[in-house]
Amino acid sequence: MENWFEVKNSDCIASPALLLYPDRITRNIRLLKRMVANDTSRLRPHAKTHKMLEVSKMMIEEGIEQFKCSTIAEAEMLALSNAKDVLLAYQPVGPNISRFLKLIQEYPNTHFSCLLDNVESIKNVNFQAREQGVKTSFYLDLDVGMGRTGASIKDNEKLWNCIAEQDSLLLEGIHGYDGQINNVDASIREKEADSGYDLLKHAFDYFQEKCTYPLKIVVGGSPSFTRHAERPNVACSPGTFVFWDWGYSQKIPEQGFEVAAVLLTRVISVINEHRICIDLGYKAVASESPLPRVKFLNADDAVPVLQSEEHMVLNVNDSNEYPVGTELYAIPLHICPTVALYDKVAVITDHQKVKNWQVVARNRMLNI
Incomplete structure (x- = not known):
C-alpha cells in the first residue's frame, strides 16, 4: 500500500x-473554519508560515478575508493575492514606515494596518503619514505575557492621550500575541490563554470607552488557538495549521490538523x-x-x-x-x-x- x-x-x-500536498492544505483550512463555526470573520491567519501567493488564494477561496503577516514583503504578497485586510503584525521603524505607507497607496483594494506599542512610534508613523497625505490604521500591541513586544496596561492613559492627538492615524483595535504558551497539557494552555486574554480585555475595555466607534481584538497564535477559538468577540491568528509540523503535532494534538x-x-x-x-x-x-x-x-x-x-x-x-x-x-x-x-x-x-x-x-x- x-x-x-x-x-x-x-x-x-x-x-x-520541500513538498506540498494541496488536498491536505485544503482540509486543514476547512478544519480551521469549523473550529470557529465557519465564521471566517473570527480568523486572521498568519502568512509567515507559507509565504506563497497560491496558498493565500486557497484561503481566500474558502472565504477568509483577513490576514496577519510579519514583513512588508509578506504584506505585499497578500495584497497581490487580493486579500481584503492585512495586518502587519510588526512595528515598522526606519525606512519600513515609508514602505508601509507606500503599500497603502499602491494597493488601494487592500486595507492595511500595523502594530504600534509606544508613543514615539505612534508619533513617527502619524507624522510620515501626514507628510505623504495618507490615512492609516493600527492595532495597539499589548504585552500579554511573552515579554517580547507590546505595551504594558500601565501605560494605557499615556498611550490614549497620544493616540487622541494624531490626525492621520486611527486606532483600529487591540492586539496580543501569547507565543509563550506551548505547554503539552491542554488545561494549562487554557489557563494561560485566559490569563493573557484578561489583560487584553482590560486594555480593550479602557480604549473602547474612549472611542466613539467599535474596536477589534486580534489575539493568539497556534497553541492558544484551541481556547481563543471559543471566544466570539476576537479574531484568531494561527499560521502553522496550514502545513502543520512535527512539533505542534506533539504539543497540540487536539487540533487535529494534517501534515x-x-x-x-x-x-x-x-x-x-x-x-x-x-x-x-x-x-x-x-x-x-x-x-x-x-x-x-x-x-x-x-x-x-x-x-x-x-x-x-x-x-x-x-x-x-x-x-x-x-x-x-x-x-x-x-x-x-x-x-x-x-x-x-x-x-x-x-x-x-x-x-x-x-x-x-x-x-x-x-x-x-
Whole structure:
C-alpha cells in the first residue's frame, strides 16, 4: 500500500526539497473554519508560515478575508493575492514606515494596518503619514505575557492621550500575541490563554470607552488557538495549521490538523554498518531547535546525531537498508522557518509532482 507522502516521479525533484500536498492544505483550512463555526470573520491567519501567493488564494477561496503577516514583503504578497485586510503584525521603524505607507497607496483594494506599542512610534508613523497625505490604521500591541513586544496596561492613559492627538492615524483595535504558551497539557494552555486574554480585555475595555466607534481584538497564535477559538468577540491568528509540523503535532494534538509539507532528502554516503549521511543540512531545515529536527516517515529507526550546513548524519539499525540514493521523507519539527529556506516548493497531487510554487515572500523585498 502506498504511503500518502510518496512521490512516483521523484526523479525530477532535486533534493533536499520541500513538498506540498494541496488536498491536505485544503482540509486543514476547512478544519480551521469549523473550529470557529465557519465564521471566517473570527480568523486572521498568519502568512509567515507559507509565504506563497497560491496558498493565500486557497484561503481566500474558502472565504477568509483577513490576514496577519510579519514583513512588508509578506504584506505585499497578500495584497497581490487580493486579500481584503492585512495586518502587519510588526512595528515598522526606519525606512519600513515609508514602505508601509507606500503599500497603502499602491494597493488601494487592500486595507492595511500595523502594530504600534509606544508613543514615539505612534508619533513617527502619524507624522510620515501626514507628510505623504495618507490615512492609516493600527492595532495597539499589548504585552500579554511573552515579554517580547507590546505595551504594558500601565501605560494605557499615556498611550490614549497620544493616540487622541494624531490626525492621520486611527486606532483600529487591540492586539496580543501569547507565543509563550506551548505547554503539552491542554488545561494549562487554557489557563494561560485566559490569563493573557484578561489583560487584553482590560486594555480593550479602557480604549473602547474612549472611542466613539467599535474596536477589534486580534489575539493568539497556534497553541492558544484551541481556547481563543471559543471566544466570539476576537479574531484568531494561527499560521502553522496550514502545513502543520512535527512539533505542534506533539504539543497540540487536539487540533487535529494534517501534515501537508514534507521534506524529501536522499542518502549521499554510507559511513559504516550503522551510520549514513543525508543531504539535509542547516540550510534545508530549521535548525533553531536541538536534534532531532525532523521526524522520518519511512525510516523509523533513523536517529539524527550530527548536522552541519549541507549534511545530516543518522544512526540506523542496518545501513544496508539505506544504500546511496535512498529517498527519505521527513516532517520538520518547525515548518515556518523551514519554508523560508526554499525559493520554490514541489506541489504533489496523486503521488505526482505536478508543478512548482514560488515562495515569493521569503524575499525581504518584492516591489516596495
